[in-house]
Every structure is written in C-alpha cells, then in structure tokens.
Amino acid sequence: MTLSEGPATVPLLSVRGLTKLFGSFAACNAIDLDIAPGEIHALLGENGAGKSTLVKMLFGVLQPSAGQILWQGAPVTIASPGEARRLGVGMVFQHFSLFEALTVAENIALSLDPKISLARISDEAASLSKAYGLPLDPQAHVADLSVGERQRIEIVRALLQNPKLIILDEPTSVLTPQEADRLFETLFKLKAEGRSVLYISHRLEEVRRICDRATVLRHGKVTGACDPKQETPASLARMMVGSDVAEVHRDKAAALGDIRIEVSNLSVPARTPFAVSLKNVAMKVRAGEVLAIAGVAGNGQGELFDALSGEYPVAEDEAIRIRGKAVGRTGINGRRLLGAGFVPEERHGHAAVSAMALSDNLLLARSQSDKKAFLSGGAFSVIRFDAIRSATRRICEAMDVRKSGEDPQAGSLSGGNLQKFIVGRELDRQPSVLVVNQPTWGVDAGAASRIRQALIDLARSGSAVVVISQDLDEIFEVATNIAVICEGRLSEAYPAGALTLERIGLLMGGIHEGHSIPETAHAH
Amino acid sequence: MFEAILLTVITASTPLVLAALGELVTERSGVLNLGVEGMMIMGAACAFVAAQLTGSPYIGILAGILGGGIFSLLFGFLTLTLVANQVATGLALTILGLGLSGQIGEAFVGQPGIKLQPIVFPFLSDIPFFGRILFRQDLIFYVSIALVVGINWFLFRSRTGLKLRAIGDSHASAHALGINVIRTRYLAVMFGGACAGLAGAQLSLVYTPQWVENMSAGRGWIALALVVFASWRPWRILAGGYLFGAVGIGQLHAQIVAQNLGIVIPSQFLSALPYAATIVVLIIISHNRRTTLINTPASLGKPFVPDR
Secondary structure (H helix, E strand, O other): OHHHOOHHHOOOEEEEEEEEEEOOEEEEEEEEEEEOOOOEEEEEOOOOOOHHHHHHHHOOOOOOOEEEEEEOOEEEOOOOHHHHHHHOEEEEOOOOOOOOOOEHHHHHHOOOOOOOOHHHHHHHHHHHHHHOOOOOOOOOEHHHOOHHHHHHHHHHHHHHOOOOEEEEEOHHHHOOHHHHHHHHHHHHHHHHOOOEEEEEEOOHHHHHHHOOEEEEEEOOEEEEEEOHHHOOHHHHHHHHHOOOOOOOOOOOOOOOOOEEEEEEEEEEOOOOOOOOOEEEEEEEEEOOOEEEEEOOOOOOHHHHHHHHHOOOOOOOHHHEEEOOEEOOOOOHHHHHHOOEEEEOOOOEOOOEOOOOEHHHHHHHHHOOOOHHHHEEOHHHOEEOHHHHHHHHHHHHHHHOOOOOOOOOEHHHOOHHHHHHHHHHHHHOOOOOEEEEEOOOOOOOHHHHHHHHHHHHHHHHOOOEEEEEOOOHHHHHHHOOEEEEEEOOEEOOOEEHHHOOHHHHHHHHOOOOOOOOOHHHHHOO | OHHHHHHHHHHHHHHHHHHHHHHHHHHHOOOOOOOHHHHHHHHHHHHHHHHHHHOOHHHHHHHHHHHHHHHHHHHHHHHHHOOOOHHHHHHHHHHHHHHHHHHHHHHHOOOOOOOOOOEEOOOHHHOOOHHHHHOEEOHHHHHHHHHHHHHHHHHHHOHHHHHHHHHHHOHHHHHHOOOOHHHHHHHHHHHHHHHHHHHHHHHHHHHOOOOOOOOOOOHHHHHHHHHHHOOOOHHHHHHHHHHHHHHHHHHHHHHHHHHHOOOOOOHHHHHOHHHHHHHHHHHHHOOOHHHHHHHOOOOOOOOOOOOO
C-alpha cells in the first residue's frame, strides 16, 4: 500500500534539480538535497560554490530558474521570505539584517505579526533566550551589542516563529570558540525538539563535530553527500576544492634579525562611541618574523591597524618605532618612505578605489614612496604611464591576478583577485615591514593560500610581517609568534608552537593567566 | 508687557515647530528634503490666495496644507522614483517655490488679509496668565502641540512608526524584511510637505495676514537646523522651536533697548543671531555623539534602488 512509506521517512525539505541561472552562468546547477526531520545538515563549499544562492532560493529571496522544492513531500513555491516563514523556515543570515539604532525588541517586532505588542515580544524574547542559553536584553540598542549578541538576536528572532527548519549561514565566523560551543548546545537543543537545522560552513572541524549529514557543493553542483563523522577533514576538503589544497609550507624558522617594529605603551582613546580604545599596547616584531594578532572582530584590530599604519597618527611619537625611528606622529606616506607597507581590511573604498583602474590604484598607494619610479618632471609630477602599467603587469603576473582586459577597474575583479592585487602592490616594493589586516577575508581557498604563502616568503626574505586576522587556521599557518587582542589590550606574543586552540580561545575571551574564570569564582 | 512678548514668541515659534516636525518625519524615513523653505512659501501663498478668494481662513489652511503637500510630491517623484540627488533637488525645490509663490501671489500684493481668529476655550481661558496665553490661541497653534504629542507616539509607540524608523536606519534591511521603502518614503515626504505648508499658512493667516514675496524669510532653513538641533526627537523640536522663536523676538527688543542706551548695533548682526545660535548649539550637541548616533537616521540622504 502507499502507507508502506511511513510519514517518518518523508524528508522535511527536498530539493530536486534546483537550478539558478544568472544570464548564462549557473550559480546552482541541478541540485538535489534532502533534509530529514530532526537532523543537523551541513552545506559545505568554498566561496562562490553556490551555497548562498541555494539558501536564498529556499528562503524565498531568489526564485529558481528550474527545479522543484518539496516541503514535507508536497511541492511548494516560496515567493518571499514571508512565505518561507509561514511554511516554517527560519533564517539566520551571515551579515545580520539588523537595525543598529533600534532596540533588540524593536528589531524582533519588525519581522513578526504587527498585532503582537512590543511588551509581549520583549517577554517572549527574554524567556526564549533564557531557555536556549542565549542571554539577551530586549531593551538594549543593537549599536551597543557585540557581534555574538547580535547573532543571538537573529537566532531568537527566528525561533520566535517556531520554525521546523532553521538555516544558519556561517554562524561561527564571528564567534569565539567558547561562544561557538554555546551556539552548538543551542543547536543540539533544537535538534532534540525535532527541528531540523541547515548549517552552512566551510569549517570542516565544526561540521564533523555537530552535523549528522553533509552535502558538498562546488561550482554550483553537488559533489558529495556524506556522513561527516565518517570523513576526515582532508577528504571533506577534497570534495570542496576538487583537488587537494596546496598546503602552505615553510622551512624551519629562520633566524630572527633586528627589531623592525616596536610599539610601547600605545594608548589611543576611542574615536567614536562604537570604536574600541587601545590600552597600553606593546609589541616587537623582528626581521624574519610573522607576528599574527588573533582576536574576535571589534576588539581593537581596526584601531591597532590605524595606529600602526599612520592612518590616524597617535599623540605619542615614541609609542611606535619603525626601523628604530619614532613615527607615532608621522602619517602613512612618511612611514612608507621608511620601507613599510600596509594592507587595510576593506578592499573597496579603502585599499582600492573601485571605480578606478588597477594602474591608478597602484599609483594612488605608491605615488609618494616610489616617486622616482612613477613620476617625472620634478615639481610638475607628471605620471609615467609606461612605468605604472608595467608595474601593474608585473604584480598581476607575480600574484596570478585573474582579470578581464589589460587594466580593468578594481571593482570588476572578484574579491580574491583584487585582494591578491592589493597585497601584491605592497610586496612589489619589497617592504622591510608589512602590516596586513584580515588578509584573506572573504577570499576563496586558492587565493587565500597564495596570499599566505606570499606573506611567509616575505618574512623569510628578511622582512617583519604583522598579520591581524580572525581566522585561527590562517594564524597557525603563517605565524611565527601569536598575540591576542581583546578589548583593546594586546597579550604578550607566544611562539606559535606553544599555543593550543584552547588557550587562544581563552585569551580571545579576555581571560589571562592568573585571572580566575568568573564562573568558578562564584562556586563556593 | 511680559505677557505680550510671550504671545509674540508663540506666534513666531509655531511655524518653526510645524515645519521642523514635518521634516523630522521625512528625515526619520531617511530622506533629506532641503526644500522646506520652498514648500513653506508655497503653503503661505496658497493659503492666502484661497482665503482671499473664499473669505474663509479655514479653507486657506486647507489650501496651504495641500499646496505644500502637492509641491513636495514633485520632490518625491524626482528623488524617490527617478533617484535624483536629494540635496540638489531640495535646493531646486526651494528656489522654484520662492519663484512660483511670487507668481501665485502677485495679484494679491498689498491686499489686507483675513486673520485667523483664536478659538477661546471656556473656563480654561479664564485661568490667570496661563489661560490667556495657552487657551486663546488659533487652531494652528493647537494643531502644532497636538502634532508633537502625536508624532512622538507614532514614531516610538506604533508599529508603523517603527517601520518608518527602520527604513531610515537601513533601507536595504527594511526592504529585505518586506517593508515597502519607496511607498513609506513618499508618504513621509508628503507629510513633511503638508506640515511645511501648514507652517506657511500660519505665516500668511496669523503672523502677518498679508502676502509679501519671500515672506518665509529663511524660516525653512531654521526649521531644517532645528531638526538636527533636536536630534530627531519631537519634544526637543518643541523646546528648540520656542528657543529659536524667542531669540528671533528677543533681537527686536534688544535693538530697541540698545537704541535707548545709545549703542549702535547693526540690524544685520541681530537678525543673524538665530543662525549663529544654531551653529553654537550644533557644536555643543555634537559632543554627545552616542545619543546623536542612536537617533540619527543612518541612511539619511542615501538613494534607494531596490535590487532584484
């Protein structure tokens, strides 16, 4: 009989041959996927593999070009996020769609039935957040909250609608290891209640730890479906990337040379209410060393970079020394003339002007420090186009920048390629000091490993390199020494080999040796 | 004497409060309309002409509201539908409004106007001092006070107001939640225009019941400054509006006092006082940046083009 297929075996959500075309480009190509009730299902893939496009179709933000979505066995059309919510799909975005000027409760209210009063929403949000271990003050303004707290708002907002399926897009990319553990407990609770979770990530360890099944995407196609607990990180990565990822390799630590950057007693007050003040930062970086600075976003990384690069010079000239010279009050170009190079975090509008050609962007960064090479005519500063064009070509070749045309606009390059160009622009000068903030943020694995290798090679050739990053894998890959920044305070630097992930996690949470952990302090 | 001065302060402040309240709602939705001066003078011209033609100041008020509201629709169409630059369009609206209102009112220059009569509340108006000041006023004054209370409730208590503030904070996120950004902004722009028009009607029906070209005399600009001064909060608009109104009236009296004392103060200096006060206050409030940032609509002045 037809009843032989019992209701328990009907997947909560099935996707059959789902395809999304942008012009002739297939972002998703005939994707099949089944999510069973009460399972945590991983969606794995590199940047640009089609994960976001797939999820947007499931949540009604995009409409599929072909294929079918089945909800509890019945075909459905999900025309809008509102319809997805009515079906029972909740979504936690990677980039939060929160309103900073509004309170937590107001933010939640905006996505709920307008008939429910704000007071009731506050109460329900408070009790839900307590039940799932996600502490949250409904009256707080979002602008004052940390990234982790903001994510909790999104989760609570999704949970208030009592969803059967919750989609989380890269949820741990902004969390400390401890915060991530707390999130996993919440996910297990949801699973125990019979809800399903679609968990999007490229962090293989996490996926192996918490997910029951995994679907791997590459170039818009499903390249594997597996039980991640039966796989190794290497075998999962192979499915994601296709071939084995080129491993970054370095020789044994080179002998360290003279001190190139020295920061002592650097304190900088916060420039805006949402900025972090730097407190007594001290560090030394020697020639041949890569100092990696770990930390959760928004703990003073940007402010530290601004002080090191001279984007915002500091009051105390002696606080920062580059190659022995006090430069605290010197601007970016003065520091560049000493042989330093800088790569800021934001590619568009900060490291590069999107609407200008690559060669123009090269000239903007290096017109002062490489005046002789790029400008002629003395006081008239006439641009030597032949020189900047050949330098642009040289950089693109050295860093394998894929672009269309000879000298395209910076904005037309993909994130990874533009980042390779920006890093290459500095490396081309053979800087004796290089400071990089989030070198591989939002960059695909191939480009990331190219950039990391270049940083290691630069240090090996005798430069001092500072890498500020939130990506712990990256930090362990490139660092000679590791320091951790938390609330504007920088820890001392530890040799990379002497630190475990656990220790770093504690340091990132602001817990230093000699301090007791708050929970144990109460236990008496 | 004091009572008389207070009454003139109220009359001088009411148009500032009204125009600023309208602009506050517009800006809370993320739209910067610099055309307040133009919408105000259009309201003044339409109100005066309608009152002269019908003999009813109340029809004049209605015409003022409609004049400002319809005129703002032009701004809305250009900036919201055609996505023109808001600053440039707002400035153009002011220049156009000043010229167009001169055309509309040309035949009525020098005619004695119809003054809007006060509405006297029985009993309440008999309260000594306060009764005479607060309860023997014209309709527009009562409306201005009611609007302060009403807009404050609307913005911070109602769900529609919450949506409006959400749009002003991040139109992209609001759009993603399914809120109709463009429609809400059209309504907010028209409300701003209607309020500016009502403020104009007050000028030509209450403050100086006659038609003079350029009679708004920069009040639209003061109203714009007032919105920032009040950090986008209705109650602070009321306080700030009366402060600016008082400074404006105070300069007249200061001039007379100075003349009696034999001191020569150029009149231009004194009439620049409100603007100077605006600058000083702007400097002072910019010190408290956290509250300013929480209140400032983050997408103010940024054009919105829905993707997809």
